[in-house]
Amino acid sequence: MELMRPLIDPLKRFEAAIDILIQTHGAVASPIWGPIRIAISLASDHLKTLESLAMILHRVVSSLGRFTNFEALFKTNEAVQRAVGAIYGDLIDFCMRVVRFYSRSIIRTAFVSFDKEFREVSENISFHSTEIDMIANAANIEESQIAREMDEANRNMQMRNNIQRWLAPSNVQDDLHRHQLEYMRGSCDWILNGLQTQNGPNSTLPGSLRIQGRPGAGKTVLAAYLVNHLGEQRKENVLYFFCKAGDPEKRESVQVLRTLLSQLLHIDHSLYAEVEPLYTRSGRSVADSYVDVCAAILLTFTKSSLLQIAVIIDALDECHEVGHLVQVLFDVGRVADGKFNFIFTSRQIQLPFSFDKTITLDAHSADKQVRKYIDHRVSRIETISGSDLGKMVVREISSAADGLWLYARLMLDDIQRFPSKALIQRHLRNIPHGLSQLYTQVLRSKERMFSPVHLKFAQQVFLWLDVDDYMPSFLPAECLPYDTMCLLFQRFNFGEPLFDPAALVSELCSPMIEICDAYGNTYDDGRIGSVHDYEINFIHHTADQYIRECKDLSAVDLPLTLKPRRLRQLHRGSAAVWYFTVCNTSELNLKVLRDVPYATIYKSYFEMAYGLWGALWLQCLPADLDGPETVEATILLREINDFISPQSDLCLRWVESAIIINYAGKWSQLLENAEEGLVLANTLGGIIAIPIFEIYRQRRMTFFKDYVYVLELTGPNY
Numbered sequence: 001m002e003l004m005r006p007l008i009d010p011l012k013r014f015e016a017a018i019d020i021l022i023q024t025h026g027a028v029a030s031p032i033w034g035p036i037r038i039a040i041s042l043a044s045d046h047l048k049t050l051e052s053l054a055m056i057l058h059r060v061v062s063s064l065g066r067f068t069n070f071e072a073l074f075k076t077n078e079a080v081q082r083a084v085g086a087i088y089g090d091l092i093d094f095c096m097r098v099v100r101f102y103s104r105s106i107i108r109t110a111f112v113s114f115d116k117e118f119r120e121v122s123e124n125i126s127f128h129s130t131e132i133d134m135i136a137n138a139a140n141i142e143e144s145q146i147a148r149e150m151d152e153a154n155r156n157m158q159m160r161n162n163i164q165r166w167l168a169p170s171n172v173q174d175d176l177h178r179h180q181l182e183y184m185r186g187s188c189d190w191i192l193n194g195l196q197t198q199n200g201p202n203s204t205l206p207g208s209l210r211i212q213g214r215p216g217a218g219k220t221v222l223a224a225y226l227v228n229h230l231g232e233q234r235k236e237n238v239l240y241f242f243c244k245a246g247d248p249e250k251r252e253s254v255q256v257l258r259t260l261l262s263q264l265l266h267i268d269h270s271l272y273a274e275v276e277p278l279y280t281r282s283g284r285s286v287a288d289s290y291v292d293v294c295a296a297i298l299l300t301f302t303k304s305s306l307l308q309i310a311v312i313i314d315a316l317d318e319c320h321e322v323g324h325l326v327q328v329l330f331d332v333g334r335v336a337d338g339k340f341n342f343i344f345t346s347r348q349i350q351l352p353f354s355f356d357k358t359i360t361l362d363a364h365s366a367d368k369q370v371r372k373y374i375d376h377r378v379s380r381i382e383t384i385s386g387s388d389l390g391k392m393v394v395r396e397i398s399s400a401a402d403g404l405w406l407y408a409r410l411m412l413d414d415i416q417r418f419p420s421k422a423l424i425q426r427h428l429r430n431i432p433h434g435l436s437q438l439y440t441q442v443l444r445s446k447e448r449m450f451s452p453v454h455l456k457f458a459q460q461v462f463l464w465l466d467v468d469d470y471m472p473s474f475l476p477a478e479c480l481p482y483d484t485m486c487l488l489f490q491r492f493n494f495g496e497p498l499f500d501p502a503a504l505v506s507e508l509c510s511p512m513i514e515i516c517d518a519y520g521n522t523y524d525d526g527r528i529g530s531v532h533d534y535e536i537n538f539i540h541h542t543a544d545q546y547i548r549e550c551k552d553l554s555a556v557d558l559p560l561t562l563k564p565r566r567l568r569q570l571h572r573g574s575a576a577v578w579y580f581t582v583c584n585t586s587e588l589n590l591k592v593l594r595d596v597p598y599a600t601i602y603k604s605y606f607e608m609a610y611g612l613w614g615a616l617w618l619q620c621l622p623a624d625l626d627g628p629e630t631v632e633a634t635i636l637l638r639e640i641n642d643f644i645s646p647q648s649d650l651c652l653r654w655v656e657s658a659i660i661i662n663y664a665g666k667w668s669q670l671l672e673n674a675e676e677g678l679v680l681a682n683t684l685g686g687i688i689a690i691p692i693f694e695i696y697r698q699r700r701m702t703f704f705k706d707y708v709y710v711l712e713l714t715g716p717n718y
Contacts, residue, residue, distance in 0.1 A: 083132040090125045160265070160272050163279050168286050169262035170249050175242040178516065179224035184376065187218075187369045188225040191359070207333065208342045210351075213361030215542045216406030216435055219345040222361075223314035226343060230310050237309045239263045245318035246468050246544050247478045253325035257293045260311060264300055271300045294328050301332040301340065309340050316346040318541065326353050363403030370408050371398040377412045389421055392428060400431045406540050407438060413511040414442050439512060439546045443559035446508070453492060458508040458561045460488045463571050464607070465513065465536065466547055470572060470614045474669075475606055482534040484604040487585060491578050502534055512543045555626050566622055566629065570636040573615025577643045579608040580654040590657050597664035605657060612654065613673055615640055616700060617680050621693060630690055637696045644703040655707075663716055671711045678704035 191211075213219050220242065231238040239260045244250040265271055278296050279287075287293050301309075311329065316322055326344075330353070333340045348360070374394050384390035393415060401408040411431075418424045427445070432438040450458065464484065467477040486501045498504060502515050515536055538544040550558055551565050564571050580586050585603050592599050621633055643650045662670040681700040 079135045079138075083128065083135045086128045086131070090121060090128055093124070094121045156272070159276055160269070163265065163272060163275055164262060166279050166282070166285070166287050167258045167262045167265075169259040170241070170255055172240060172242055172250075172259060175244075175250075176224055176227060176240065179220050179242070180228060182221050183225055184373050187373060188222050190365075190369070191222060191226065192229070207338065207340075208330070208355045208357070209344070210355040210358045211343065211345045211361065212348045212358065213345075213366075214404065215347060215545075216404040216540065217361040217366060218405040219361060220314050221405070223312055223343070223345050226310075227312055230312075237267050237306050238312060239309060240312040241314070243313065243315040243317075243319040245315075245541060246466070246538075248468070248473060249478060251318060251320050253319055253321045253328075254288070254290050254293050256313065256319060256325055257297050257328065258287055261293070261297055261300060264304065264309070268300075268304050268306055271304060274299050274303055290324075297328060298332055298335065302335045304336075304339070307339070310343065311340055312343045314345045315541070316344045316351075317349050323352055326351070361403070366403035366405070367398070370401050370403055370405055373405065374398050374401070374408050374412065377408075381416055384421070384424065389424060393424065396428045396431060400433070404435070406542065407435060410435075410438055410442060410511050410539075414445065435542050436546055436549075439543060440559055442511065443561050447560050450508070454504075454508060455560060456492045457489055457504060459564045459571075460492070460575070461485065461505055461509050461513065461536075462547060462562055463564055463568055464488060464575075464611070465538070466544065467607070469548070469568070470610050471607070472610060472669075475610075477607075478535075478537075480536050481604065481607065482536065484607045485536060487579065487583060487604055487608075488575060490583070491575060495582065495584075505536060510539075512539055512547075513537065514539050554624055555629060563629075566625075567633055567636065569614040569618045570633060570640070572611030573640050574636050576608040576612035576615070576654075577639055577650070579604070580612070580657075581643070581650050586653055586657070590653055590660075593657060593660045597660050602661075605661070609654070609658065613677070616644075616677050616704075619680055619683060621690065625690070634690055634692050637690075637692045641692075641696055641699050644699060646702060646706070651703075659711075666716045668715075671708070671715055674704055674707045674711055678708055 211219055211222060223240070223242070227238050227240045230236045240263070241256045241259050242250065243256065249255060261275075265275065275296050278292055278299070282289065282292050287296070313319075313325075316326070319325055329340075329342055333342065344355070371394070374397050378390045378394050379385050381390070384393060393412075397408055397411050397415075401411070415424055415427060418427065430441070432441045446458075447455065461480075465480050467480055471477045482502070485505065486497060489498050489501050489504070490496060505513065506515055513536060515534055538547070547562070547565070550562050551568065555563055555566060558566070586605070586608070589603050589605060622629075625633060642648055658670050661667075677700060681697055681704055684697075
């Protein structure tokens with residue numbers, strides 16, 4: 001028995017492995033060990049029988065070490081479990097044979113050979129041991145293959161993420177969603193009749209189509225409709241972009257190409273492998289090289305396995321270097337041999353290209369649809385629906401709209417707010433001509449209901465909303481941050497926050513301005529979540545254009561809401577002075593910066609700082625200032641003069657914040673701004689309209705000389 005103990009102990013461990021692998025209870029496994037012990041005890045008196053038994057057990061024990069490892073390595077592999085189960089069955093068979101063999105009488109046992117009786121089970125044990133090794137080896141190869149495939153999948157996913165970050169596509173999905181919300185069922189179906197098959201048997205579009213029309217004619221909503229119709233209903237592959245002149249991220253041709261390329265990669269994943277060498281060679285975190293982007297566009301667009309791809313670009317005229325953009329796309333179209341169809345929308349301007357087809361959205365083609373829209377809107381205004389006044393509204397606005405969807409929409413928004421029929425009738429007697437007159441009339445009609453403080457709030461929104469007018473190009477901003485707007489309102493609310501600033505903006509500035517979230521839900525919908533998701537935007541680029549152009553109008557031609565824009569640099573500078581001297585937010589920001597110079601939470605710092613820089617860079621005032629404007633300019637200039645006075649410490653919070661931010665980042669922009677201010681202060685930009693402006697110019701010269709000296713002496717090594 002002691003001789004056989006090395007064979008018995010591994011079998012005990014094998015019993016535990018069997019229990020786990022085939023989920024067997026101890027009552028089932030225990031019949032193995034009793035017969036084996038009996039066989040060993042009886043065979044110990046017969047040396048030859050003991051030798052045969054030892055050989056059989058040796059075959060099992062020699063494999064048990066591997067089987068125990070297989071238990072840990074292949075817990076979930078059914079093939080390995082079945083093979084181990086077969087070995088278990090062999091042991092059961094072996095035990096049954098042992099019981100039968102020694103249950104015979106002594107005489108019968110003498111005539112039966114032990115080797116012959118157990119040869120079959122011995123061979124089965126050998127066969128199944130070999131089978132387990134083969135199955136385990138196959139399972140190992142399979143798992144290794146799976147592991148390699150997972151590693152490859154992870155590498156590909158990482159590579160795709162890196163390439164998408166490198167392309168840095170614009171967020172056009174939100175634009176698409178917002179414009180689709182403006183679509184009225186059936187209003188754009190007519191465009192489908194104008195699309196003729198010219199490229200390829202499966203194409204429903206001409207090779208290149210230009211849709212042109214006046215501002216407000218509905219081109220953008222039409223483009224959004226085509227993206228949805230072709231992509232969702234016809235299941236075609238669609239790439240799209242909505243250009244926007246006032247958004248640095250949506251007006252550069254290289255950004256348009258990067259976004260289109262990003263969309264194509266999302267559709268055809270096989271093209272990532274084509275782009276990867278270009279991404280690796282660029283060595284840049286963002287694909288800002290026009291050459292690299294054009295090479296990637298040409299490579300992927302021509303090698304794509306997709307049969308047909310529609311490319312839709314809205315507001316082509318608002319894109320910088322539009323000639324380069326269209327040329328690249330047309331080059332791709334020629335090389336791709338009809339695979340791509342292009343749709344462009346733009347104003348009726350001259351472009352140095354010929355298109356396969358041009359559709360013009362004139363008044364005649366849109367009148368019927370615009371009238372249906374007006375009739376639908378009026379039917380939903382309970383106070384005039386179905387009445388003679390309602391019919392008059394439909395008739396008069398349809399005539400004045402002249403095929404412009406935006407005009408009809410804004411007029412109806414205005415009428416919907418009137419509290420009486422008399423006001424609606426008076427409004428219809430003075431219908432404005434064109435969008436500019438409409439915007440002026442809308443603002444003036446709203447001003448009649450403003451209190452003085454409400455007028456101040458509205459003026460602040462229109463002073464700061466066109467961020468492109470004061471923010472630098474290296475700090476791109478699409479819209480006025482919600483936090484900044486809240487701070488501006490606090491200034492005229494005794495430093496206290498308002499209950500609901502978004503509701504106030506919606507009330508005072510609609511319909512020219514709308515507040516929406518990242519999903520396109522407007523504030524009036526009541527579906528907006530966190531206030532940090534708010535975006536404050538012009539309702540249309542024509543409203544943005546109107547606000548920009550009004551600065552050149554005389555004070556008498558402007559609504560009260562927009563009059564401060566003639567002195568917009570000084571008004572912004574005054575707000576910045578308040579922010580850097582009184583507002584608690586700037587004080588808290590400075591405390592954070594002192595402790596953590598690399599902190600990136602600036603809380604409106606850059607908006608206020610560049611509002612102040614705009615005032616400090618001012619070279620002249622309008623020559624046609626009226627009396628109230630002269631008084632206002634004098635007050636504003638005196639306030640900024642005091643802020644930068646050598647005898648005052650009012651500017652120190654701004655100066656310290658600016659130095660910490662720029663020194664920590666090793667940026668040269670602060671020094672460059674101060675040097676530019678010194679140059680502009682030394683340059684007389686026009687007639688000095690009021691005496692204090694000359695004092696202001698001299699005060700700036702002194703301030704900037706000292707500032708430049710300190711920055712050059714202490715600044716980082718640029």
